[in-house]
Amino acid sequence: MSDICLAGGRVIDPARGLDLQADVLLQDGRVARVEAGLAASVSPRTRVIDVKDLWVVPGFIDLHTHLREPGHEYKEDIATGTAAAAAGGFTAICAMPNTNPPNDNRAVTDLIVRRAREVGSVRVYPIGAITLGLAGQTLSEMGELKDAGCVAFTDDGHPVMNAEVMRRALEYARGFGMPVIQHCEDLSLSCGGSMHEGLVSTRTGIRAQPAVAESSMVARDLDLCALTGARYHVAHISAAESVRLVRDAKRRGLPVTCEVTPHHFSLTDAACADYDTSAKCNPPLRADSDVQALLEALADGTIDAIATDHAPHSPVEKAVEFEQAAFGIIGLETALALSLELVRSGLLTPTTLVTRLTSGPAAVLGLPGGTLAPGGVADVAVVDPDFAWRCDGPQLLSRSKNSPFLGRSLRGRPVLTLVGGKIVFAEEKFLV
Template identity: 55%
Template sequence: MSNSRDVLVLRRVRAVDPSNSLDAIVDVVIEGKTITRVGPRAAEGVEGERVTEISVPGAMLLPGLIDLHAHLREPGQEYKEDLVSGLAAAAAGGFTDICAMPNTRPVNDTRAITEMLVHKSRAIGGTRLHPIGAITLGQKGDTLTEMADLKDAGAVAVSDDGHCVTRSDVMRRALEYSSTFDLPLIQHCEDHALTAGAQMHEGAVSTKLGLRGWPRVAEDVIVARDIILAEYTRAKYHIAHVSTMGAVRILREAKSRGINVTAEVTPHHLLLTDAALIGYDTACKVNPPLREDEDLLALRDALADGTIDCIATDHAPHSPLEKDCELSEASPGMIGLELCIPLMLGLVNKGVLPLARMVDALTRAPSKIAGLPRTEIKEGAEANLTLVDPAASWTVSADRLRTKSKNTPFLGQTVTGKVVLTIVSGTVVFDATTKPA
């Protein structure tokens, strides 16, 4: 959505920006691409034909959200999602920036694909796309990609997400090579030899359902090995979608010793356990799998205390072809871009997660990990902002979602908290302020 406004005024919003120790009711004035005034009376005297005012009672203004882990399926699987629909979903979810994983068809393992994604997303406009390149050619775990070319083309990190780099010699070289170009390496932690044929978490529920289980240790052993290698190589190492209490324990110990390791957690691993699969609900089949109560509690505690750095959606759209089938045949993953804010505000409202920590985990922390410009609420900063109505209640339905795919177990549920405005570089890219919540 284009923005022809010269001046945009957000009146009496609760601005929350932990990076600037800001939590106050203020007016925010945006002129062109820039935030020019922030304060209780910042809008006084701002008037004229080219001034547009927005006032949403009780609204909360956040720095633009940043998603470190999303799948947009282009190139190759545009029937599930493409850049247009994916970026629209991101904007509706309040994200000003998203990082796209490389497991497309073909894999984003070359300069040409990275450049295509950058150029096409810029032509589309709206939420900014930052490609993540593959660690190995074809994500096969053997031959390293030309990481220098990938970074030069616009990649902000490297990952074989969906496939673990299981060979220690390849992982060591990958860490050394990525660190040469200051690229964070994002690892999907799974010992595939321990998860062959697994459909869900290994435990009482998998036994009850008669499904082959995926043990926690399949994640833990890779996390432990990689942290040892990261310490040795002094590289930037990031753990994708942490899911086990063991991985949290190893991560916490590594951070206590100053190792350059970071981690993310998804909303669904903070909210759901393996019990969600008792009805063989394929929407709840994800990778890594939903774990048990003790894992969920460990993840919540680790996010709250900063051991886990950020929240990432792992937005994984699939069509009915991949989900309306037997559990053993279903593809893992669920959508997340448009549901992240209401789901996370639910944890805030329950006292599980401080609001400031939630905001930091969706803004400053992912920007630091990926080396992206920080989104901020302060005078002189570029206007990348997310306006949320924290009291708005709405029912998750397929016709309200902008993503092409609807694979989520939260369909039909009523949630509280709704993104009503997303601003990227001063341009409104999503606007629901005039529509009923």
């Protein structure tokens, strides 16, 4: 592998408080040096790539990806999912366990790790199930799952309804130093609702779930977090009240973190007004006041990470009546452009944005990367923040196209993604 010098870009590395014009030298799969003027003196075997006017940032880390393998390869597989991740600037993604069979035992984790090594473009960190079969009853073999490579536990898509089970999961996971991630939804309150309960659901007649279905479980879990002292992470937070609860819990010093998806901070329930199933997700797109709360929380650090909840579905699940359609939106390839809107609107500084995509998520799960510190892995994204493009289905590398942003003009794209110093995605002009 040849060494690479990314020359003349704007280097933003929030973990080290850097935002400067510099060259980044990648050697032997690691970051060697970050300094101005390196390009002039590199060895002849080093490939110098001119990245003037572009951002050079740590590769993004996605805490929440559905790769669908094993079991639902017609929606996505590890090859297509990680290719989409690379195209989105992600160098590491966390694979959710709701596969078929679910990742509730070592054999499945082993398979995911092996397939990722064979066909994956980016690093894949499996997340194991909290309970067997995601059924919310019997704890999975958390110790063995950790040894096999799992980095956290969740029954994502299936909230752990039983408070006793959740308590024991937190206690048991704590012993292995592992965080527990909850999809917060009190099923007895959400009652199978397909969208957010509000004026749009009233107009459309779509059965709806109230925001309190999420926030009441966040409240319960925060009490359990306080009781057990275990690390607790709220997946895809969506309601203003949930955000308030997490902010308070952080002030009290609880070991709690949370993530938000780009679609939850970019869209409201109005996107469902025309029964567009590509806007159907769970938790549902919320009211404008919820979105405002999410944006504030992203800015003030209550929300630690932007995560995609990339949830591919085929037309078999989506080209049906709204209430019959599957929940989920793909997000790996649109996350950056949607997040950059927050910089353009002045809500986030570039440094804060990069934090939420890199060192923020790395810290949530204690993952390597998320910084360009010399000696660290050479996982890098080169971003053109002004790259104008149209989000067209055929161009997306994900096997599924279920996105409410299809057809939209977006701004900002990765032009080069490197994992361990190796180029895994490049815009045409950077191809050798």
